[in-house]
Amino acid sequence: MGQFADRFKALENRLFKPASIYPLVALRLAFGLAMALWSFYMMVSGKVAEVFSMQVVHFPYRGLEWIKPLPFWGMLLVFTVLAVSAIGMGAGWHFRKAGLVFTLAFAYISLIDKASYLSYYYYVLIIALMLLLSPAYRLFSIDLIRKPTIRVDFAPVWLLWAFKVQVVMVFFFAGMAKLNSDWLYTGIPVTLWLQDTMQNVGVSNGFFANNTWIGLSLSWFLVVFDFVIPHFLLDSRTSVRAFVLVVLVQLTGIFFLPTGFFPILVILSCMVFLPSRIIHQFISRVSYFLYDVFQFKGEVFTAGGTFMLQYRMRRLFPLLAALFLAFQFVLPVYFYLSWGSLRWASTAFHFSWDIHINHQKNSVAFYKVNKAKGESEPIAIDHMLSSVQKSTMASDPAMLKQFIGTLKETNPALSAPEVEIQAQSCISLNGRPADCFTLSEPSEPIAAETGYE
Numbered sequence: 001m002g003q004f005a006d007r008f009k010a011l012e013n014r015l016f017k018p019a020s021i022y023p024l025v026a027l028r029l030a031f032g033l034a035m036a037l038w039s040f041y042m043m044v045s046g047k048v049a050e051v052f053s054m055q056v057v058h059f060p061y062r063g064l065e066w067i068k069p070l071p072f073w074g075m076l077l078v079f080t081v082l083a084v085s086a087i088g089m090g091a092g093w094h095f096r097k098a099g100l101v102f103t104l105a106f107a108y109i110s111l112i113d114k115a116s117y118l119s120y121y122y123y124v125l126i127i128a129l130m131l132l133l134s135p136a137y138r139l140f141s142i143d144l145i146r147k148p149t150i151r152v153d154f155a156p157v158w159l160l161w162a163f164k165v166q167v168v169m170v171f172f173f174a175g176m177a178k179l180n181s182d183w184l185y186t187g188i189p190v191t192l193w194l195q196d197t198m199q200n201v202g203v204s205n206g207f208f209a210n211n212t213w214i215g216l217s218l219s220w221f222l223v224v225f226d227f228v229i230p231h232f233l234l235d236s237r238t239s240v241r242a243f244v245l246v247v248l249v250q251l252t253g254i255f256f257l258p259t260g261f262f263p264i265l266v267i268l269s270c271m272v273f274l275p276s277r278i279i280h281q282f283i284s285r286v287s288y289f290l291y292d293v294f295q296f297k298g299e300v301f302t303a304g305g306t307f308m309l310q311y312r313m314r315r316l317f318p319l320l321a322a323l324f325l326a327f328q329f330v331l332p333v334y335f336y337l338s339w340g341s342l343r344w345a346s347t348a349f350h351f352s353w354d355i356h357i358n359h360q361k362n363s364v365a366f367y368k369v370n371k372a373k374g375e376s377e378p379i380a381i382d383h384m385l386s387s388v389q390k391s392t393m394a395s396d397p398a399m400l401k402q403f404i405g406t407l408k409e410t411n412p413a414l415s416a417p418e419v420e421i422q423a424q425s426c427i428s429l430n431g432r433p434a435d436c437f438t439l440s441e442p443s444e445p446i447a448a449e450t451g452y453e
Contacts, residue, residue: 015318018154020276022283024136024163030268031127032090035102038261039083048075050386051116057384057406058113059399067111081105089131092141099132115389115399120262123170126328127269130163140283153307162321163272166328168230170266173332175226177357183219188430190222191215192359193257225249233273240278246270361428362394366407369420379407379414379421394425400439 042048052075060067069075082105088098106128110121137143138152182188194215195208208214232242250263271279366379381390385403393399400423408415426436 015158022276022279028136035086092137095137187216187219364394
């Protein structure tokens with residue numbers, strides 16, 4: 001018993017060794033700036049209207065039907081709040097309040113419509129929540145100017161490791177999702193993505209079709225990269241070069257592959273692996289500039305202090321962090337064991353690491369069928385749904401039934417006893433011929449959140 005206590009005490013001492021919080025400060029600054037720019041982009045590009053306001057029908061999550069979209073001006077206000085709170089987080093200005101507002105507002109837009117859910121929403125919430133509960137604002141922040149006594153230069157090493165483990169899991173599950181025959185034996189998804197991208201610059205599709213080794217080689221590189229790069233990021237001797245490689249790979253992926261905003265988040269989160277001395281040097285240079293411009297008093301921004309973060313309940317917080325990380329790991333593993341690899345790599349990732357691993361083309365059409373006369377006519381739905389919603393709905397029978405119920409509820413002519421609504425959905429996965437199926441109206445209509453009165 002005494003030997004076990006000694007080992008536990010030794011582990012506790014290792015977990016509470018001091019580690020510089022400069023990597024967390026860098027993550028806070030980069031994350032706040034990136035999310036503020038993202039919010040502005042969503043507003044000025046028209047994405048707010050396209051994703052949240054133009055659709056008549058929305059598909060709420062079960063049990064969250066009370067979460068409804070606001071009118072267009074209301075959604076613009078929400079994204080303005082997101083931008084301002086992100087700036088507050090990055091600058092460390094009322095950090096806790098800004099972080100809480102940002103997390104709640106982003107959770108709101110993430111839960112409005114499961115058909116419009118984007119792959120990186122979950123990861124944004126994870127980073128925001130972890131930063132909110134961290135001491136990232138206690139150095140190089142406006143809050144430190146307002147209250148110099150909050151300064152902290154070091155935190156227990158377990159806190160930094162919690163962020164690192166979270167990032168490692170992203171790479172691990174990204175690699176796991178790619179372990180399928182299309183990626184490993186044919187490289188089809190990557191080849192098709194290269195064709196879609198390069199034809200815009202004059203490269204014919206036949207080039208990649210005749211040189212399949214390009215897509216296959218890139219597929220294997222990405223699989224190996226996901227599994228191997230965490231090792232080099234965790235090693236202080238190679239972390240800087242590994243970070244540079246992550247940046248190059250992710251930026252290249254933005255150009256050639258349909259990755260969206262996710263690579264930017266990966267780059268930002270990998271900043272926690274950078275040596276504190278590099279971030280220390282950067283902060284020192286910026287601090288001297290701010291001293292000269294704003295004539296700050298005292299030693300508010302001076303790098304190289306010795307203040308250590310202390311926890312009153314010393315053992316509770318690393319335990320909570322371990323449980324949080326365990327949940328992030330167990331959830332996708334549970335889905336994998338329950339559903340198998342294919343569904344795990346798509347549906348299960350909706351609230352986990354949503355990795356885009358398949359080249360998928362979906363289409364859906366709805367028909368009004370007169371059962372007595374045997375006649376059918378198409379039903380126009382373009383004014384009710386966005387292209388993203390239609391594509392997502394095409395591969396989800398539950399959403400198809402939900403939308404059929406909405407059509408019957410909102411159009412009396414479709415509710416007649418002799419009328420049946422049919423949905424014809426076609427799905428093409430990784431360039432294969434489309435598989436089509438027909439689904440008729442449900443016996444019990446499933447209500448969807450709709451904009452109709």
